[in-house]
Amino acid sequence: MTLTAELIAIGDELIAGATADTNSGWLAHALEGIGVENRRTQVVGDDDDVGARAVVEALERADVVLVIGGLGPTEDDRTRHAIARAVGRELVHSAEAWDGVRAWFARAKREMPASNRRQALLPAGAEILPNAVGTAPGFAVRVGEKLVFALPGPPGEMRAMVDAQVLPRLRARALGAGGATAHVRFQLLGLSESLFADMVGEWMNRDANPLVGCTVAEGVLTASLRAVGTGSDPTGAARAVLARRAAEMRERFAPWIFREIGADEEPGIEHALGRLLIARGLSVTAAESCTAGLVAARLARVPGISAVFGASTVTYSNAAKEALLGVRAATLAAHGAVSPEVASEMARGAAERAGARIAVAVTGIAGPDGGTPEKPVGTVAFATSVDGAIEAEVRRFPPTAREAIRTTAANVALVLLWRRLSATDTA
Amino acid sequence: MTLTAELIAIGDELIAGATADTNSGWLAHALEGIGVENRRTQVVGDDDDVGARAVVEALERADVVLVIGGLGPTEDDRTRHAIARAVGRELVHSAEAWDGVRAWFARAKREMPASNRRQALLPAGAEILPNAVGTAPGFAVRVGEKLVFALPGPPGEMRAMVDAQVLPRLRARALGAGGATAHVRFQLLGLSESLFADMVGEWMNRDANPLVGCTVAEGVLTASLRAVGTGSDPTGAARAVLARRAAEMRERFAPWIFREIGADEEPGIEHALGRLLIARGLSVTAAESCTAGLVAARLARVPGISAVFGASTVTYSNAAKEALLGVRAATLAAHGAVSPEVASEMARGAAERAGARIAVAVTGIAGPDGGTPEKPVGTVAFATSVDGAIEAEVRRFPPTAREAIRTTAANVALVLLWRRLSATDTA
Numbered sequence: 001m002t003l004t005a006e007l008i009a010i011g012d013e014l015i016a017g018a019t020a021d022t023n024s025g026w027l028a029h030a031l032e033g034i035g036v037e038n039r040r041t042q043v044v045g046d047d048d049d050v051g052a053r054a055v056v057e058a059l060e061r062a063d064v065v066l067v068i069g070g071l072g073p074t075e076d077d078r079t080r081h082a083i084a085r086a087v088g089r090e091l092v093h094s095a096e097a098w099d100g101v102r103a104w105f106a107r108a109k110r111e112m113p114a115s116n117r118r119q120a121l122l123p124a125g126a127e128i129l130p131n132a133v134g135t136a137p138g139f140a141v142r143v144g145e146k147l148v149f150a151l152p153g154p155p156g157e158m159r160a161m162v163d164a165q166v167l168p169r170l171r172a173r174a175l176g177a178g179g180a181t182a183h184v185r186f187q188l189l190g191l192s193e194s195l196f197a198d199m200v201g202e203w204m205n206r207d208a209n210p211l212v213g214c215t216v217a218e219g220v221l222t223a224s225l226r227a228v229g230t231g232s233d234p235t236g237a238a239r240a241v242l243a244r245r246a247a248e249m250r251e252r253f254a255p256w257i258f259r260e261i262g263a264d265e266e267p268g269i270e271h272a273l274g275r276l277l278i279a280r281g282l283s284v285t286a287a288e289s290c291t292a293g294l295v296a297a298r299l300a301r302v303p304g305i306s307a308v309f310g311a312s313t314v315t316y317s318n319a320a321k322e323a324l325l326g327v328r329a330a331t332l333a334a335h336g337a338v339s340p341e342v343a344s345e346m347a348r349g350a351a352e353r354a355g356a357r358i359a360v361a362v363t364g365i366a367g368p369d370g371g372t373p374e375k376p377v378g379t380v381a382f383a384t385s386v387d388g389a390i391e392a393e394v395r396r397f398p399p400t401a402r403e404a405i406r407t408t409a410a411n412v413a414l415v416l417l418w419r420r421l422s423a424t425d426t427a
Numbered sequence: 428m429t430l431t432a433e434l435i436a437i438g439d440e441l442i443a444g445a446t447a448d449t450n451s452g453w454l455a456h457a458l459e460g461i462g463v464e465n466r467r468t469q470v471v472g473d474d475d476d477v478g479a480r481a482v483v484e485a486l487e488r489a490d491v492v493l494v495i496g497g498l499g500p501t502e503d504d505r506t507r508h509a510i511a512r513a514v515g516r517e518l519v520h521s522a523e524a525w526d527g528v529r530a531w532f533a534r535a536k537r538e539m540p541a542s543n544r545r546q547a548l549l550p551a552g553a554e555i556l557p558n559a560v561g562t563a564p565g566f567a568v569r570v571g572e573k574l575v576f577a578l579p580g581p582p583g584e585m586r587a588m589v590d591a592q593v594l595p596r597l598r599a600r601a602l603g604a605g606g607a608t609a610h611v612r613f614q615l616l617g618l619s620e621s622l623f624a625d626m627v628g629e630w631m632n633r634d635a636n637p638l639v640g641c642t643v644a645e646g647v648l649t650a651s652l653r654a655v656g657t658g659s660d661p662t663g664a665a666r667a668v669l670a671r672r673a674a675e676m677r678e679r680f681a682p683w684i685f686r687e688i689g690a691d692e693e694p695g696i697e698h699a700l701g702r703l704l705i706a707r708g709l710s711v712t713a714a715e716s717c718t719a720g721l722v723a724a725r726l727a728r729v730p731g732i733s734a735v736f737g738a739s740t741v742t743y744s745n746a747a748k749e750a751l752l753g754v755r756a757a758t759l760a761a762h763g764a765v766s767p768e769v770a771s772e773m774a775r776g777a778a779e780r781a782g783a784r785i786a787v788a789v790t791g792i793a794g795p796d797g798g799t800p801e802k803p804v805g806t807v808a809f810a811t812s813v814d815g816a817i818e819a820e821v822r823r824f825p826p827t828a829r830e831a832i833r834t835t836a837a838n839v840a841l842v843l844l845w846r847r848l849s850a851t852d853t854a
Contacts, residue, residue, distance in 0.1 A: 013642035015465045017456030018612075018651065018694065020449060024470070029444030038442045040477070043451070043468035046640070047633075050467070074624035075631040076640055113621040133827060135621075154643075156827025185445075194562075197501035198540040204502040206473070213473070213503055215440040216581075224445065267445065292727030293720025296741045300719030301830060303795060311747035313740060314723045320738035320781070354747070368730060400560060400583025403728060 002181060002228075003173055005031050006058035007041040010051055010070035010079050011153065014043045023068045023158050027151075030162055034171045035181055036064065046070060051082025059086070059146055064170060069153030071136035073115040079150055080121050087143050089123040097121075097128050097137045104135045126150075129165040133157040138165065180234035181226055182210075182242040185267070186249055188221040188256040189415055196221055199252065203245065210245050218411035219397060221256075222267070223249065258419050269411065273418040274302030277309075282358050282426065286312045286413075287325055287350035289337065289363035290380065294410035311354045315346070321363075325349030338363050338375055340392035343383035347392075351385045357426075359385040360417045366405045380409045384417050386426055429608060429655070430600055432458055433485035434468040437478055437497035437506050438580060441470045450495045450585050454578075457589055461598045462608055463491065473497060478509030486513070486573055491597065496580030498563040500542040506577055507548050514570050516550040524548075524555050524564045531562045553577075556592040560584040565592065607661035608653060609637075609669040612694070613676055615648040615683040616842055623648055626679065630672065637672050645838035646824060648683075649694070650676065685846045696838065700845040701729030704736075709785050709853065713739045713840075714752055714777035716764065716790035717807065721837035738781045742773070748790075752776030765790050765802055767819035770810035774819075778812045784853075786812040787844045793832045807836045811844050813853055 007027055013019040021043055028038040039062055044050045051070070058065040070079030084091045098120035105112040122128065122139050129138035129149070134157040141148045149166055151158045188196070193216050197204060200223075204212045210227035225245055229238030250257065261267055277284050286295045296312035299305055313324055318337055321327040326349040327342055335341040346361035364380025371377035377399040383392040393416070397408050434454055440446040448470055455465040466489055471477045478497070485492045497506030511518045525547035532539040549555065549566050556565035556576070561584040568575045576593055578585045615623070620643050624631060627650075631639045637654035652672055656665030677684065688694055704711050713722045723739035726732055740751055745764055748754040753776040754769055762768040773788035791807030798804035804826040810819040820843070824835050 011642070012640045013649075013651070014452070015455055015468055016459050016651075017452035017454065017465070018649065019642055019644050020447075020452045021468075022447060025441070025444035025447045027444065028442055032443050038444070039472065040481075041442055041448075041470035043470075045466065054467075073621045074641055075633065078633075113619075113625040115621055115624040134825065154825075154827065156825070156831050159828065192540075194500045194540040194543055197499075197542040206502065206505075213439045214501055215438070215446050217446055222440070222445065224440070224443075288720075290727075291724070293715075293723035293739060293741065296720035297718070297724060297833075300717075300741075300743065300833070303829065306743055310744035311740070311742050311751055312720065313738070314720065314727075315738050316727065316733055317737035324738055398561070398583070400581065401586065402730065404583050406724075406727070 003036045003064065003170070004062045005036050005038050005064040005066060006062040007038060008051070008054050008058060008065065008067045009041065009043045010046060010067060010082070011043075012045045012076065014069070015045050023153065023155055026155070026159065027066060027068065027162060030167065031170070032183070034167055036170055046076045046078045048078050048081045048085060051078055052085040055083055055086035055148065059143060059148070063145070064147045064149070066149045066151060066166070068151045068158060071119065071138065071150060071152045073113065073118055073135070077118070080123070083141065083148055083150055084123040087123060087141050087148060089125060089141070091121045092124050094120050094122045094128060100128070100130055100137050101135050104131070129161055131157055132160045132164060140169070180229045180238045182229065182235070182238035183224065183226050183262070184242060184246050185222055185224045185261045186253065186257050187259040187261065188223065188253060189219070189258050189412070189419070191221055191253070191256040192216075193221060196223065210242050212245075219408040220411060220415060225249070258415060268298070268301070269414045269418055270298040270301055273414055273421070274299060274305050276418065276421055277358065278304055278307055280426065281308065282421070283308050283310065283354075283356040284358040285310070285350050285354035285356040287346040287359060287361040288312070288314050289316060289321070289346075290366045291362045291406050291410040291413065292316055294406060295360060295362060295413050298410060298414060310356070313350055313353070321346060325353065336375065338365055338379055338381050340381050340383065340394055343381040344390045344392045347383040347385040347390055348388070351388070357387050358417070358421070360413050362409050362413045364405070364409050366402045366409070367399060368402060371399070378405055380405070380412070382413055382416055384420050386420065386424070391420065430463045430491065430597070431489040432463050432465050432491040432493060433489040434465060435478070435481050435485060435492065435494045436468065436470045437473065437494060437509070438470075439472045439503065441496070442472050450580065450582055453582070453586065454493060454495065454589060457594060458597070459610070461594055463597055473503045473505045475505050475508045475512060478505055479512040482510055482513035482575060486570060486575070490572070491574045491576070493576045493578060493593070495578045495585060498546065498565065498577060498579045500540065500545055500562070504545070507550070510568065510575055510577055511550040514550060514568050514575060516552060516568070518548045519551050521547050521549045521555060527555070527557055527564050528562050531558070556588055558584055559587045559591060567596070607656045607665045609656065609662070609665035610654075610689070611652050611669060611673050612688045613650045613680065613684050614686040614688065615650065615680060616646070616685050616839070616846070618648055618680070618683045619643075620648060623650065637669050639672075646835040647838060647842060652676070685842065695725070695728070696841045696845055697725040697728055700841055700848070701726060701732050703845065703848055704785065705731055705734055707853065708735065709848070710735050710737065710781075710783040711785040712737070712777050712781035712783040714773040714786065714788040715739070715741050716743060716748070716773075717793045718789045718833050718837040718840065719743055721833060722787060722789060722840050725837060725841060737783070740777055740780070748773060752780065763802065765792055765806055765808050767808050767810065767821055770808040771817045771819045774810040774812040774817055775815070778815070784814055785844070785848070787840050789836050789840045791832070791836050793829045793836070794826060795829060798826070805832055807832070807839070809840055809843050811847050813847065813851070818847065
């Protein structure tokens with residue numbers, strides 16, 4: 001049996017939609033990496049009763065319950081109270097937790113507001129999880145064979161605590177639970193979800209092993225395979241089942257698959273691309289119109305990218321494309337700003353101007369206005385330049401929201417550049 | 428009594444954390460705008476049983492249950508089955524829904540895969556909600572006095588369907604439920620959550636009316652006030668209660684409040700800033716180092732921004748700051764790249780180079796490396812230029828994750844520019 005988890009994110013701002021809950025997705029992914037399966041994520045408000053009930057219900061279903069948020073110093077931070085009520089313990093003042101809070105303020109050379117004293121309250125018998133980044137200590141409470149974790153809401157604090165405190169505690173348990181899983185994900189470009197489903201057929205049945213899932217995000221289809229193995233060598237069994245189906249997938253979807261990612265690998269293509277550029281010492285730049293900085297910002301996520309990434313240009317207007325990238329007025333007049341010709345001149349100009357060996361250019365119609373019958377909203381032209389050799393193409397994305405089209409275009413630009421570079425050995 | 432809702436997002440990729448659930452936050456916010464209060468968001472996998480149980484439980488607690496996702500054409504799309512089971516109806520083939528799916532493929536001039544036939548299955552008695560953007564029709568099922576909605580997962584399709592189909596149906600109900608709420612949000616810069624809590628005192632008690640909530644995101648503290656009114660004029664009562672507390676807030680927090688937002692207003696500062704720039708016809712550009720395009724990308728979210736935003740520059744390296752923005756080598760050597768002096772020269776150079784009246788520059792240390800005792804990770808210098816007049820400042824953000832620091836820095840850059848422009852009448 002796989003070890004199962006449920007996540008509960010707490011905060012009025014989260015259920016009201018004022019703040020996005022990015023924590024639970026990250027945590028679920030981290031748990032999956034050590035073989036702990038998230039079964040349900042709940043988001044509830046800052047209310048003792050509702051929080052406590054959610055914890056009680058989750059404990060009935062899952063082995064581990066992880067509660068995120070609501071450990072702050074203010075009156076609306078209710079997680080300590082909710083968990084104490086759910087597990088039937090008193091809230092007590094912990095001298096150890098209190099020392100940790102005071103030490104944080106001493107290190108940060110800040111004066112401590114009185115309200116931070118609340119952060120030293122814990123359910124009786126809880127184990128303190130030190131917070132390396134912020135003031136709020138987390139804690140773990142054992143309930144019979146099950147575990148409840150309380151984690152701080154700020155993403156940086158939560159992630160540091162999960163890496164240092166939670167995963168090590170759960171890893172040993174997950175291995176002891178018997179059974180094993182093995183995962184792989186394929187990323188495909190240029191195939192719709194419907195056509196994928198038709199081609200994949202009964203492999204997607206809900207009782208198949210491996211279980212095949214499929215999702216489309218930002219123009220890329222990700223097919224995930226999750227195999228379960230049992231018996232005397234569960235890990236070996238899971239891997240064997242996975243390997244057979246993965247080989248069939250590679251054959252059937254060869255024209256569309258551009259990448260395979262393991263369970264531990266960052267899914268963002270910018271990381272694969274950035275690693276490749278850094279390893280080969282290839283200087284890179286971007287010229288962006290509709291994406292307006294999203295490609296550059298994705299590249300800059302990669303630690304160490306400054307070794308190869310010095311500058312990038314956003315040319316939103318035609319005048320800027322001419323002035324800053326040397327796109328010719330005649331090309332703009334003949335083909336329009338959204339054309340492989342203009343994208344090519346943008347990529348060439350950007351590479352020359354930044355003195356970079358590699359450039360990627362994006363120009364498209366993100367809407368809501370600006371579409372024509374020939375070039376509807378969602379039309380985007382891309383060009384890549386590798387040591388002066390240009391390749392360009394036009395793609396038509398579904399005419400969804402402006403921001404979705406821009407995000408998709410930025411992602412596809414990175415995919416196209418990565419695909420081109422990984423197919424050659426430019427060095 | 429306020430009309431209450433619960434949201435259920437369905438998808439293995441969501442509980443596994445492979446894809447972020449951005450839908451439920453958006454939907455909760457849209458519902459709040461018409462006075463429907465989200466009480467709980469759940470994310471569950473592609474499993475009939477789990478989905479059906481989640482719907483049944485949510486129906487016990489809330490007036491309206493909105494299920495998002497799992498309406499696609501593939502075998503792992505289980506929402507139709509889960510809702511049919513939850514409300515005890517058969518799944519039937521709907522000729523009307525089928526016509527809608529076929530019409531979409533005809534319009535898009537695409538061949539329809541056989542798997543799309545599944546999208547015409549609906550629980551018996553369900554009302555079809557047409558999908559203006561994609562293939563999957565949504566539906567609504569009445570269960571006694573309660574309502575269950577099924578909405579497609581792609582954000583563009585979901586949002587269009589909510590705006591056109593769901594909100595109009597719920598608005599009438601929300602008004603009829605009696606009672607009324609009134610909301611306002613204050614945004615503050617430069618005050619920590621702890622200090623806010625100390626200063627706000629008992630206003631944050633959980634039984635206070637208005638209820639005061641507080642959240643910090645991307646360097647900005649948002650305090651939300653939610654008043655409830657009853658009696659013969661519930662709307663008037665709610666507004667009066669809200670107005671009193673809001674006046675007290677404005678007085679007590681005057682040095683930090685930079686903006687008030689109503690329930691209908693987009694919370695992103697780029698929208699307020701973009702509207703102001705467009706209204707005054709002020710051309711704008713950005714010069715970005717650590718944020719590497721995030722400021723430009725935020726500006727480009729604003730529809731119509733192309734009237735004032737032509738170009739922007741990412742200068743990640745010192746060499747690029749010199750070559751592309753004219754920052755002096757002597758300034759870099761004397762003060763370092765993260766200094767008000769360099770930020771000022773970046774803003775000046777960017778404005779001159781782009782021929783823009785307004786410029787904003789950001790240069791900082793996003794980590795994980797590059798920090799020093801004097802300039803630790805999280806140190807960011809900002810400059811704004813208005814018709815050549817430069818203002819610069821340095822801020823220190825908590826040393827959290829690289830991406831969090833960059834997102835915070837981009838947001839604060841937009842806030843600083845907006846605050847400066849809205850305090851003057853540059854035209």
